[in-house]
Amino acid sequence: MRWCPSSSFHLLRCVRLRTCTKRRRNTLPLWIREIWAYIRLLVQSFYFNSLTDSDVVFDSVFEPVFWTVDYITRWFGTVFVFLVVFLTSSILAIAYLFVLPMVFRTYSTAWITWHVCYGHWNLVMIVFNYYKATMTSPGYPPTVKNDRPFVSVCKKCIIPKPARTHHCGICNRCILRMDHHCPWLNNCVGHLNHRYFFNFCLFMTMGCVFCSFSGRNLFLDAYNAIERFKHTDVEKPGVPVTGMGVLIGLLPPGQTNYQTAAPPYTFKDKMINKSIIYMWVLTSTVAVALGALTCWHAVLISRGETSIERHLNHREKERMEKRGRVYKNPFDYGRLNNWKVFFGVQKRSHWLTRVLLPSGHTPPGDGLTWEAFPVKKDVIPV
Numbered sequence: 001m002r003w004c005p006s007s008s009f010h011l012l013r014c015v016r017l018r019t020c021t022k023r024r025r026n027t028l029p030l031w032i033r034e035i036w037a038y039i040r041l042l043v044q045s046f047y048f049n050s051l052t053d054s055d056v057v058f059d060s061v062f063e064p065v066f067w068t069v070d071y072i073t074r075w076f077g078t079v080f081v082f083l084v085v086f087l088t089s090s091i092l093a094i095a096y097l098f099v100l101p102m103v104f105r106t107y108s109t110a111w112i113t114w115h116v117c118y119g120h121w122n123l124v125m126i127v128f129n130y131y132k133a134t135m136t137s138p139g140y141p142p143t144v145k146n147d148r149p150f151v152s153v154c155k156k157c158i159i160p161k162p163a164r165t166h167h168c169g170i171c172n173r174c175i176l177r178m179d180h181h182c183p184w185l186n187n188c189v190g191h192l193n194h195r196y197f198f199n200f201c202l203f204m205t206m207g208c209v210f211c212s213f214s215g216r217n218l219f220l221d222a223y224n225a226i227e228r229f230k231h232t233d234v235e236k237p238g239v240p241v242t243g244m245g246v247l248i249g250l251l252p253p254g255q256t257n258y259q260t261a262a263p264p265y266t267f268k269d270k271m272i273n274k275s276i277i278y279m280w281v282l283t284s285t286v287a288v289a290l291g292a293l294t295c296w297h298a299v300l301i302s303r304g305e306t307s308i309e310r311h312l313n314h315r316e317k318e319r320m321e322k323r324g325r326v327y328k329n330p331f332d333y334g335r336l337n338n339w340k341v342f343f344g345v346q347k348r349s350h351w352l353t354r355v356l357l358p359s360g361h362t363p364p365g366d367g368l369t370w371e372a373f374p375v376k377k378d379v380i381p382v
Contacts, residue, residue, distance in 0.1 A: 070169045077170075077186030081134065084184055088126070091211065091283065094275045095119075099215065115214065122207045128358040129200040130185075138190025139176035139367045141165055148368050162368045164331070166308055176367035179306040191367035195342060198301070201294040208287035212280060219280035222273035229270075301342050304332035330372035 028036075045060045059066075103115055141162055142148070150160035154167050157174050161167075166178040168188050177191040189197045300306060305313055313329055320327040333341060340346075343355050344363055354361060 074170050077183050080183045081186050094279045098272050125203040129196045133193050133196035134185045136193040138188040139192040205291045205294050208283040211283040215280050218276050222276040225273050302335045304338045
């Protein structure tokens, strides 16, 4: 058997590489070796095949930035959830401790019944939908081999992607009918929890508007009370003394007013007024900001698209217009049908039991296959 020089050279090279690797493992810490391997992979990705384009180079260069943003957002998700729970609990504490006693003392029986019934119904809907939105999985495509149709392969998960599925860099998974990653939920908004997310935004906006309008007079009274007693120590009230009062010595020399005691304004009154101001400012701000977001998502639902699909459809529409053609969203079933599919309404009673009351039903379909360009009729006749 002949000994090939090239084979011996290859053998010596392998031995040398293994020896160097062992030395490096003994000298360099693990985190340095991981960073070095990541940098090498990043550089090699610039020319990994002939299909490399500007998008691949851009993703490779900014990959550390994307990773940092995803990591920070993933960590801050718990903080945002805590903020939602804390701020909502503070508003509830103010309402039960300060506002409701005032309502019981000043409002009529009809108004008390309306405030109590509507407020508690709205509260139940907020708590239920927020809990379900945070705890419900958005839906993931299968990772095992199956016969389901798919439109592409995820370049990060390396698994088939069904229609309307997108990869979330924060969750590091593909999400069925992904809308966006919500840090306030610390969860992705996808096929299975999109309805809970929208209902939470809707009922939270309604609750903030309710608190803002019903507490407007309380806010004005509290603000005026604080302003009225802010300069109590500087401008002390008094009753002018003239005529015989000065002659008989009611006042010390040089003083013309008899100082009267300031009206009672205790620390408890001050805290109540400040709490009411805090509640009104917070609920009014959230009502404006969250209301705008809710209206935007309502428009997207009416069009049968998600936040991601909005950008994709807009870009596809511009591309088709350059060719003299018209692009139509294949998943737009019509405004009413889009809302029926979104809420899972299959009969008239579902508008009450599935929309206006807490309901844990799953959305129609499995999120893997979608009917495109349906016939112009009710998908769910109601």
